[in-house]
Amino acid sequence: MKLLFASDSFKGTLSSDQTIELLTKAAHEVFGDCETSGVPVADGGEGTTEAVVKARNGEMVNVDVHGPLMETEHGFYGRLSDTEAILEMAAASGLPMVPEEKRNPLNTTTYGTGELLKAALDAGYKEIAIAIGGSATNDGGMGFASALGIKFFDKDGNVLEGKGSDLIKVEHIDISGLDPKAKDAHFTVMCDVTNPLCGPDGATYTFGKQKGGTPEILDELEKGMQNYRDVIKKEFGIDVDTIQGSGAAGGLGAALKVFLDAEMKSGIETVLDLIDFEGRLEGVDVVVTGEGRTDWQSCFGKVMQGIGDRSKKHGVPVAALCGSLGRDYDKIYAHGISSIMTTVDGPMPLKDALDNAEDLYYKGAVRMFRFLKAGMEMKK
Structure with missing residues (x-):
């Protein structure tokens, strides 16, 4: 038996x-x-990194990052082999990291998740799996992309921080500063939602309430997300609303597809492949x-x-x-x-x-x- x-x-x-x-x-x-x-x-949410690292006899790597409110946090990613790494946004931009009384998706950012990925890239990993469940954010992945060297400008040429309230201010996106190591790596994103970036089934109206968004806040964020979508379409010729999963993790899915050409896969299917x-x-x-x-x-x-x-x-x-x-x-x-x-x-x-x-x-x-x-x- x-x-x-x-x-x-x-x-x-x-x-x-x-x-x-x-x-x-x-x-x-x-x-x-x-x-x-x-x-x-695990299925791609919180705990995925630890589960895969244990199954593969890998190693947890600690990294100091910025949390959803730009506070200092102790994040981590997992080393699976000399070329493979895994990380989860819950370790840097997760909802439990924000006290209930401070939850407001206008103020949160995915910057720390970008810092986790940059740390993995700096260590030389070229096959990187990213679990994006459990986010506290609705910034369209602007914070994440900013940590990797991409700049978002307002109409006056000022560089935006990359939080939810900045979406409405985006006028121009400069990708020339993207970390060159990102161009040589392959990214697999563990994502089980198919929501578009905008609209009634988009990132804001589907997931924003659980992150602290009131009806007024959600309406403001949706206008910002539509502006962000339109700037991406104007500058890169990509309509992110046609991409399944672009609304995942408060729009981080859109940034991963547009800026890193990441491959979206089911969380559990990715985990099962990684652990053979x-x-x-x-x-x-x-x-x-x-x-x-x-x-x-x-x-x-x-x-x-x-x-x-x-x-x-x-x-x-x-x-x-x-x-x-x-x-x-x-x-x-x-x-x-x-x-x-x-x-x-x-x-x-x-x-x-x-x-x-x-x-x-x-x-x-x-x-x-x-x-x-x-x-x-x-x-x-």
């Missing part, structure tokens, strides 16, 4: 690594002498995956969908252990997931479930493996 464990983290309670430890313990309790292995996974997940399926009898809550959204670029689809392609069944189930959770069955079991073992307040997450997960794993063992005995 050979088992492979590849579960997402349970936000706020269990890390991906912890699920591997608990599943391993439970599997040996039920099956005795079985072969187990585990690989941490399919290579790890060799000889595996069952894969175990899971997440904190499974519902209809799980089928759109999340860990369980990615793990299930890749395993199904190789004829390996997948069992899932999840914290809870929501609306249309059963749609995940179409993506190679054979069975789902929840960690909670009875009605309980959410706080109790979170406070006892480790114990509940372990007991749930034991129940799941007992079911698998019963199925194996029936087959005999």
Whole structure:
């Protein structure tokens, strides 16, 4: 019996690594002498760098950067090989870095994410993966591009800082100062949204509210984003609203495409490629995956969908252990997931479930493996 464990983290309670430890313990309790292995996974949001670095036996590299409000922060990126690196904007421009009372996308910037990328380029990496989930920003990627040497000017020739409130002021973009090392590198962007830059489904109106935008602020930002779009079209002949994902991360997607010609890919698909997940399926009898809550959204670029689809392609069944189930959770069955079991073992307040997450997960794993063992005995 050979088992492979590849579960997402349970936000706020269990890390991906912890699920591997608990599943391993439970599997040996039920099956005795079985072969187990585990690989941490993430879908392109917060925690992606750490998961991939651990899976690849890489190294975390610390970098001092500027946060969303230009405060000093301790960021990081991951070294995967002599030529490959990975970074996530959540480490420099993430929403949790801004106190709730200070959240206003007019004032935040992606400058620190640009600093992370520059640090990786300066270290000589030429294949760089960038996870752009969880941003606090709506600056169209102006701050990010500014950190790489691109300049944005207002009508009076002044260089703009590159925050949300500057979008409406952009008159001219000078890319001549772009770090030359960026021209020799290939960038893969982990992005699971297809929103355009502007409009009702664009960066501002879709994601701006959760970043602290009031209706008035959002209207101001949208006007600025439209101006930014128009300047890009005038100077580079590119209509970013026709590019899927240009509205991701408050418009950082647009900057990555226009200024770096980055390749947009699904977050989970990129992670699975980076950790050679399919290579790890060799000889595996069952894969175990899971997440904190499974519902209809799980089928759109999340860990369980990615793990299930890749395993199904190789004829390996997948069992899932999840914290809870929501609306249309059963749609995940179409993506190679054979069975789902929840960690909670009875009605309980959410706080109790979170406070006892480790114990509940372990007991749930034991129940799941007992079911698998019963199925194996029936087959005999």
